[in-house]
Amino acid sequence: MQAGVVSYGAYVPRYRITPTEIGKVWGVDGASMGASLNVQRKSVPSPDEDTITISTEALRVALLRGKIDPQEIGALYIGSESHPYAVKPSATVVAQAVGATPGLTAADFEFACKAGTAAIQTCLGLVGAEMVRYGVAIGSDTSQGAPGDALEYSASAGGAAFVIGREQVIARVLHTLSYTTDTPDFWRREGQRYPSHSGRFTGEPAFFRHVTECAKRIMDRAGTTPKSYAHVVFHQPNGKFPARVGKQLGFTDEQMRYGLVTPFIGNTYSGAALIGLANVLDHARAGERVLMVGYGSGAGSDAFDFDITDAIESYSRSAGALVESFLTGGVEIPYAVYAKFRGKIHLGGS
Amino acid sequence: MSIARFWRETPRRYNLGGCRCTVCTTVYFPPRVVCPTCTTHRQSLGKMEPFQLSGEGTVISYTVIHDPAEGFEMLVPYALTLVKTVEGPVLTAEVVDIDPHEVRIGLKVHATFRKLREEGKAGVIHYGYKFAPAVEVDGAPRPLPLPSPAGEPRAAGRATA
Numbered sequence: 001m002q003a004g005v006v007s008y009g010a011y012v013p014r015y016r017i018t019p020t021e022i023g024k025v026w027g028v029d030g031a032s033m034g035a036s037l038n039v040q041r042k043s044v045p046s047p048d049e050d051t052i053t054i055s056t057e058a059l060r061v062a063l064l065r066g067k068i069d070p071q072e073i074g075a076l077y078i079g080s081e082s083h084p085y086a087v088k089p090s091a092t093v094v095a096q097a098v099g100a101t102p103g104l105t106a107a108d109f110e111f112a113c114k115a116g117t118a119a120i121q122t123c124l125g126l127v128g129a130e131m132v133r134y135g136v137a138i139g140s141d142t143s144q145g146a147p148g149d150a151l152e153y154s155a156s157a158g159g160a161a162f163v164i165g166r167e168q169v170i171a172r173v174l175h176t177l178s179y180t181t182d183t184p185d186f187w188r189r190e191g192q193r194y195p196s197h198s199g200r201f202t203g204e205p206a207f208f209r210h211v212t213e214c215a216k217r218i219m220d221r222a223g224t225t226p227k228s229y230a231h232v233v234f235h236q237p238n239g240k241f242p243a244r245v246g247k248q249l250g251f252t253d254e255q256m257r258y259g260l261v262t263p264f265i266g267n268t269y270s271g272a273a274l275i276g277l278a279n280v281l282d283h284a285r286a287g288e289r290v291l292m293v294g295y296g297s298g299a300g301s302d303a304f305d306f307d308i309t310d311a312i313e314s315y316s317r318s319a320g321a322l323v324e325s326f327l328t329g330g331v332e333i334p335y336a337v338y339a340k341f342r343g344k345i346h347l348g349g350s
Numbered sequence: 351m352s353i354a355r356f357w358r359e360t361p362r363r364y365n366l367g368g369c370r371c372t373v374c375t376t377v378y379f380p381p382r383v384v385c386p387t388c389t390t391h392r393q394s395l396g397k398m399e400p401f402q403l404s405g406e407g408t409v410i411s412y413t414v415i416h417d418p419a420e421g422f423e424m425l426v427p428y429a430l431t432l433v434k435t436v437e438g439p440v441l442t443a444e445v446v447d448i449d450p451h452e453v454r455i456g457l458k459v460h461a462t463f464r465k466l467r468e469e470g471k472a473g474v475i476h477y478g479y480k481f482a483p484a485v486e487v488d489g490a491p492r493p494l495p496l497p498s499p500a501g502e503p504r505a506a507g508r509a510t511a
Contacts, residue, residue, distance in 0.1 A: 048464040
């Protein structure tokens with residue numbers, strides 16, 4: 001397969017809150033909670049930010065870096081579980097906001113946390129079949145955990161956009177495959193404000209089984225081993241699960257160094273693995289190989305075997321914010337401001 | 351604001367789509383049909399071309415809102431500013447991602463894409479431009495100039511008076 005990533009961009013909102021601050025409100029040792037999840041801070045969107053605004057900012061960076069004419073985009077898909085509308089696509093707003101309309105197809109994807117990687121696979125198909133010159137795949141979320149729930153300590157906001165094409169490819173996709181089953185580990189019913197989950201069931205039968213099987217299958221197909229890869233990225237609902245599954249598969253901390261971003265910004269859901277991939281691409285060099293294995297509850301994994309090309313040496317990373325700046329920057333806010341920003345305070349009147 | 355009216359204004363709200371007089375190169379935002387700068391307005395008829403602002407500008411005046419209009423309650427306090435863009439037009443817009451009390455005349459800003467307001471819980475959500483500091487604040491990266499369509503370089507425009 002000659003198609004791959006032509007350009008990319010990431011965006012994470014400015015505000016942060018710590019598990020310690022959240023724990024204070026609920027009488028919980030937040031520091032211990034954060035340590036057990038391996039989450040130091042999580043990002044918080046402003047009241048005027050949502051999946052659409054985050055996606056737009058990330059894609060604008062990708063277009064600037066790649067010097068891509070938005071009118072050449074033939075498909076645009078946004079994977080998220082927090083689309084602002086139940087009916088009306090996020091993708092049309094983003095397409096209009098970057099100047100890509102009207103000559104493109106656009107749609108919203110939903111598959112818990114892996115809708116963004118599913119969008120990449122769809123774009124690879126369209127680009128590979130030469131139906132479009134560029135396809136855009138975005139993973140973006142502003143998900144929430146119910147107040148006091150374990151998810152509240154990690155659920156954050158952010159996203160990343162990837163332009164998929166055949167020319168000037170900086171990360172060629174050598175292989176991609178998926179592993180999908182019906183596993184009810186995490187869900188949100190229509191009309192419900194917060195998601196529900198099945199506690200420990202989200203671990204072994206869900207995240208670990210799917211990620212492990214998918215990773216093994218793609219390495220079998222590619223004829224590779226963990227040693228073949230300079231970098232590896234896993235879906236990261238917290239900082240603990242990806243580190244553990246990486247070790248179980250035989251990857252080292254050094255291989256996971258750039259791909260693990262959740263400890264610093266929290267779980268950005270559909271954006272999580274993709275922001276990790278963006279951070280890897282911020283640091284990757286020509287000739288390196290990268291493995292990414294996403295995961296979405298419900299459940300499924302998408303795996304990608306990337307080869308970093310010589311084109312990355314002349315790619316304008318500095319035309320947009322590096323992921324590192326989001327991991328270290330930001331402003332910490334107290335829980336009261338967080339509650340206001342996330343719509344947990346109800347105003348009087350109608 | 352009606353859905354139809356906001357929809358008509360989408361190009362300018364999403365992408366700072368203004369226009370430029372090809373006779374005298376003055377840039378306008380929002381776009382105009384004729385150029386009031388040209389000595390005779392008739393001279394510019396049919397010669398106004400679309401022009402996308404870069405989103406770069408400077409705060410030339412501001413106020414901090416504590417008593418908001420309906421629909422903006424969750425944003426208070428916020429800074430409402432006049433931004434003079436590098437192309438010339440002056441825009442009224444909120445400056446975000448900064449403590450509103452730190453906004454100053456002379457602050458360099460860039461356009462960013464945000465939710466402007468919601469028509470209640472069940473209505474349409476309106477999006478458009480706001481501005482954010484062009485300099486790094488608290489280590490957070492700042493927004494960039496808007497991407498312009500390839501093959502359409504932003505020709506310099508003469509600033510409006």
